[in-house]
Amino acid sequence: MGIEFASTRRGSAPAGIDDALVAGLAPDGGLYVPGRFPRLRLAAPPATLADTATAVLEPWFEGSRLRDRLPAMCARAFAFDAPLRPLRGKGDWLLELFHGPTAAFKDYAARFLAEALAGLRDADGTATPTTTTIVVATSGDTGAAVAAAFHRRPGFNVAILYPDGGVSPRQAHGLGCWGDNVHAFRVAGTFDDCQRMVKQALGDAALRREVPLAAANSISLGRLLPQAAYYAHAALRFQAAHAGASLNFIVPTGNLGNACAALVARRMGLPIGEIRLATNANDVLPRYFAGEAYTPRASRATLANAMDVGAPSNFERLRHWYGDDAALREEIGALSVDDATIRDTIRAAPSRHGVIPCPHTATGLHLLERLRDDGDTRPWAVVATAHPAKFEGIVEPLLGHAVEPPPALAEALARTASAEPLAIDYAALRERLVELSAGWR
Template sequence: MRFVSTRGTAPAVDIDSALASGLAPDGGLYVPETIPAAPAIDPSEGLARTAATLLAPYFEGSRIAEALPAICDDAFDFPAPLQALAADTFVLELFHGPTAAFKDFGARFLARALEALRRPDDPEVTILVATSGDTGAAVAAAFHRRPGFRVVILYPDGRVSPRQAHGLGCWGDNVRALRVAGTFDDCQRLVKQALGDTALRNEIALGSANSISLGRLLPQAAYYAQAALQFQRDHGERLNFVIPTGNLGNATACWLARRMGLPIGDIVLACNANDVLPRYFDGADYRPAETRATLANAMDVGAPSNFERLRHAHADDAALRQAMRAASVDDAQILATIERTDRELGYVPCPHTATAIDTLHHLRGAGDTRPWAVVATAHAAKFETVVEPRIGRLIAPPPALADCLARPAHADPLPADYDALRAVLRP
């Protein structure tokens, strides 16, 4: 299979080249030239086998095609359970990995795939990642002490939770965290500048682990396929999804699974007060905006990268607006939803998951009785300063997160300036 740039001026490449480079030479994002139909999948064989089967068409001709099942066994070795929350309401829990966030799936797959692609004489690769809170920790955990790789994480100083910040800076060894004096969009801009800097790439090997990377995006389709197939087998109908959304990678993966033919119904994007996507899906022009800081900080994105992939895949704006919807949830609604969900359902969501629960609450109020799953993207314990005051008790961190918090952490300051980042990256 060949992969092309969303901007149309870079040559088509194979999956191995797309994974290694991250961003296309023309600044676009790689997408499959054609989207294949999903092969036959038996969900009873487990998530790792679902992932390997679903991804196999994309890796035809790859040097790691034969290793794909083993890579998936390693990357998908923790569950993504679909739990009943109320009548016809479910929660797809994606936070059972080593950093208690959904990003663990894609980050671990990418790390293992890039490691399998390495040749003995390849230079060290610098994995450059911008994070609004969770991506960086997942990438750090996935690449930590992995020979042949170093990781440089950029995050917006003061705009992630204290535990998220600790999880970004607690690794050491081949992982370096940089706290940027700016927003996530500044961090993302700096990463894209570096990836597009030909002179820099002649000096060092650069790769990306943001959702602009196909190695992050493609594997995320697997847990949607698994949940949808299990639900159809057990209930005989399609499952609809409400997905907390920032940079649009997780939602794009769900759309991709549906486009491949998996039994997925409607897709609704739950955004925080950064409402670029809700305004667009309501009919306004797409206009990136200055990022606003919210309680659901991992979704504080004013220029979601994967919008470019979705727009490329649809004939026009009308077709894209038919593919999904979006809603905006402010901080007051997030807090009220955390409290109400704990009190009424005995379930404690993180602030991001709360945006999806609130969005579904309004769908139910409008008379939608179909089966829906809200996507739980992170463990509530990562946001204890927001959640614990609302529910009136402490939340114990899961063991892997507790282990991270027990280690010392450090991050270096960096201005939101490309020359400063370039100086850090150069040998």
């Protein structure tokens, strides 16, 4: 029997993986969480990241209509590597997750989600007459990854909401350069406002009867579960090369999706040691892990804009998994890094670490430096979440030279881009989703 997924709010019946993937959110507004965590035991590290992803995901898809398609889906979604690169410090590593088509870690899971939702449409061998609209809020990178994954994919449209002025110019270009079945909205508000409106849409039963919707944020299991693959792959290869040692991870985080994926991998029995979180000046999580009550706050604009989140959605999953605050605080630590420190870290990174980081990765490198200064000698891997060329306006002036964009990013920048302005008004969003759906059809 396959694993069932319950709502964090306990007001909905459990669902199988296929139904949970399509729904995104549980009917009661909660996030889907597994009823149990399968244990994964491998005699040796799989040869490729796609092979590791298949091994990690197979237990979750037991009983799914996608079960037999999983290896082929993973081969397409994880077609580019996630290399674990040694840094200059002894025991210091960088897990590079920016080698996909939009140069950010979101590419892996967005591509898998697209494969999964497309596979579910035709798994019974018949065409599905309706078109699904993927509605997604983004603080910078998620929207572009989802757009790339679903662009021109039959049976799907994409509506992206992002905070106007709250993403880098190249990120904004990457959100609005697709056309066809992808439409970008620049919202006169924060990421939290965008996220709130997306959740309203997903919870609007009347709208979903008129416009079939699906989620693509990290609230979706289709984003959460596949992200465990690159943690598993890095940890297994490290263990094999270092006499059975476990690798510890520093995860830059905003909405907690990537951090939750690391916890999923560890709960599956992968050789992952401690997990630490690095945030920007939006310090809701560091305050909580330091002992304060969890208190969402209005987000503040920072250099690490993709982490400008004041109410991280996936915190609901963490609380569900650990049951009480003391147990959760015992498992995870977090550090807030301000803009001045981000700048200093970027300037020093080429000589100190041998890499050029994006502002988000810089928060992780600073936490690594703090750990080393405090005498921690364990092996740590900082998760590099995006390519620095996506933030040329921040990084290049600090370094004094240009940062060459990778080919896929350069190609996207060469296309024209546009986005529709939208007020913080759910009724206006709802109306546009209906209009767009009719036009797309």
